[in-house]
Amino acid sequence: MEKIKDERLVLQNLKNIRTAFFLQTAGILLILLYQLIVEGPKSLVANPLWILLILISTVLIYKNLLITDDVVDEKTNPGPYYRVILYAIGLASLLGLLVFLNPGERVATSMTAALIGAGATFVCTIIPFTIVHHSLKKRLENEEG
């Protein structure tokens, strides 16, 4: 197939992909809903489609983070990056402590549970915060430049 160079057709192609994406996501949701009703939540999370849906949603949310930054009208100074790291460490420590005090039954020790909880919180906090931080910084640079 020949590569599309015409900007109108490129745009049309993107619109087609969007339609296909909506249909595909709706299909995945319907399949998962059916599985949830018929087989229950345990079977639902074991389905690879569930992981796919989470992955797609995560990518979409991260990409949209960069768009919503531009909608905000204020010129926000993101401050130094170490503050982001401190926030993430603070939040991770707090959650780690909570898990340490109430570890549940699935893990070997309270410390393991706390480390897993804190680690996951740290990763899940640092990534979006970093993206927003860099995006705000870049926007500030562009407005000043």
Add this chain to the structure above:
Amino acid sequence: MKNNVRVARAQQGYTQQQLAEKIGVTRQTISLIEKGKYNPTLKLCLKICYAVHKKLDDVFWMEKEVFEDGKN
């Protein structure tokens, strides 16, 4: 949006197909631009202007009243 692409193209003696080939788009895109049914990007506007040896103002400019009357 209204424009003078059709006039400018005719002045150079190009067919829609010839202009389309010159700037690397399809004939249908030129046709839609001439009818005002597709708004080209600034990059494509410039390509059209270079091809018909006109300035952007001559081909795509319109008065504010015409622009705001909602028919474009």
